[in-house]
Amino acid sequence: MTSHLKKVELHCHLEGAAPPALTEAQARKYGIDISGALRDGAYVWHDFASFLECYDTVSEVYKTEEDYALLTETYLDELAAINTIYSELIVSPDHGRRIGLGADAYIAGVCEGIRRAKEKSGIEARLIVTGERHFGPESVIGAAEYAAKAGNPLITGFNLAGEERMGRVADYIRAFDIARDAGLGLTIHAGEVCGAFSVADALDAVRPARIGHGVRAIEDLDLVKRLADLGTVLEVCPGSNIALRVFPDFASHPLRRLKEAGVQVTISSDDPPFFHTSLEREYALAAEVFGFGDAEIDAMTRTAIEAAFVDGETRKALLARL
Numbered sequence: 002m003t004s005h006l007k008k009v010e011l012h013c014h015l016e017g018a019a020p021p022a023l024t025e026a027q028a029r030k031y032g033i034d035i036s037g038a039l040r041d042g043a044y045v046w047h048d049f050a051s052f053l054e055c056y057d058t059v060s061e062v063y064k065t066e067e068d069y070a071l072l073t074e075t076y077l078d079e080l081a082a083i084n085t086i087y088s089e090l091i092v093s094p095d096h097g098r099r100i101g102l103g104a105d106a107y108i109a110g111v112c113e114g115i116r117r118a119k120e121k122s123g124i125e126a127r128l129i130v131t132g133e134r135h136f137g138p139e140s141v142i143g144a145a146e147y148a149a150k151a152g153n154p155l156i157t158g159f160n161l162a163g164e165e166r167m168g169r170v171a172d173y174i175r176a177f178d179i180a181r182d183a184g185l186g187l188t189i190h191a192g193e194v195c196g197a198f199s200v201a202d203a204l205d206a207v208r209p210a211r212i213g214h215g216v217r218a219i220e221d222l223d224l225v226k227r228l229a230d231l232g233t234v235l236e237v238c239p240g241s242n243i244a245l246r247v248f249p250d251f252a253s254h255p256l257r258r259l260k261e262a263g264v265q266v267t268i269s270s271d272d273p274p275f276f277h278t279s280l281e282r283e284y285a286l287a288a289e290v291f292g293f294g295d296a297e298i299d300a301m302t303r304t305a306i307e308a309a310f311v312d313g314e315t316r317k318a319l320l321a322r323l
């Protein structure tokens with residue numbers, strides 16, 4: 002039982018958190034046939050590439066500023082109901098542009114959702130703008146430029162997500178330079194679909210404070226030591242890793258081994274309904290499957306607050322609520 006524990010989430014893709022029932026209602030509202038991506042209340046995909054396609058199809062039924070406000074408010078309400086005090090949402094202003102809504106209206110909708118949720122429960126949230134590897138370096142630079150120039154106090158981080166098998170992190174250095182110069186926190190999806198080399202790539206090319214997943218670093222114990230020595234924080238999403246078959250089962254998942262090797266680990270849900278999970282389940286897995294006690298789980302939550310992309314005052318307030 003982890004319902005009594007305060008929770009923090011550093012890694013959740015906004016559209017990836019869309020409840021199937023809401024997506025169905027949105028599709029109906031716009032007369033869109035969503036049956037290729039959503040059947041019997043579950044998202045339909047069979048491997049990483051088809052998951053990314055399914056994700057994009059689902060994103061297409063969220064079209065207006067109000068749709069994004071509703072989606073954001075719905076997810077943050079769900080988090081607040083399980084004792085979550087802080088959430089970082091990975092967002093794609095590029096997606097807003099692609100669907101004709103525009104990046105500013107997309108972000109305005111998300112920020113309105115954050116405002117509404119915070120008013121009800123006090124949940125704090127920040128946004129991590131992401132570029133997608135499969136749209137290429139120019140598109141990722143565009144995302145970084147948008148994040149850097151937005152001047153939006155809720156945009157505090159920059160990420161690289163998408164098809165990890167496309168390109169190397171070195172191809173995206175310019176985007177990370179732009180984001181770093183703007184004072185944004187940096188995190189990179191690596192060591193999820195690709196092996197340890199991808200995590201090493203991220204450290205060599207960018208050295209982000211955090212890595213999304215990073216779990217396949219376990220394939221190279223020197224790299225694990227390097228992560229521990231650097232204090233790089235991993236945003237670990239065990240349920241996602243099992244659903245995507247990064248590891249065959251929880252018994253072979255390296256969360257505990259990474260932690261015992263001194264790596265800073267945190268727990269997140271990634272794209273919860275796509276992977277039949279939730280932040281609540283990820284915390285329960287930490288206790289019941291990985292065998293962590295309350296104090297150890299609280300320590301991971303504390304690590305997440307310490308690694309959160311927030312100002313000092315907000316960090317202090319979050320630590321006080323833990």
Ligand SMILES: Nc1ncnc2[nH]cnc12
Nearest residue numbers: 014017162163190271272
């Ligand atoms: N787990 C994941 N890995 C890479 N890109 C993503 N975009 C949404 N979810 C993702």
Ligand SMILES: [Zn+2]
Nearest residue numbers: 162190213271
């Ligand atoms: Zn992710």
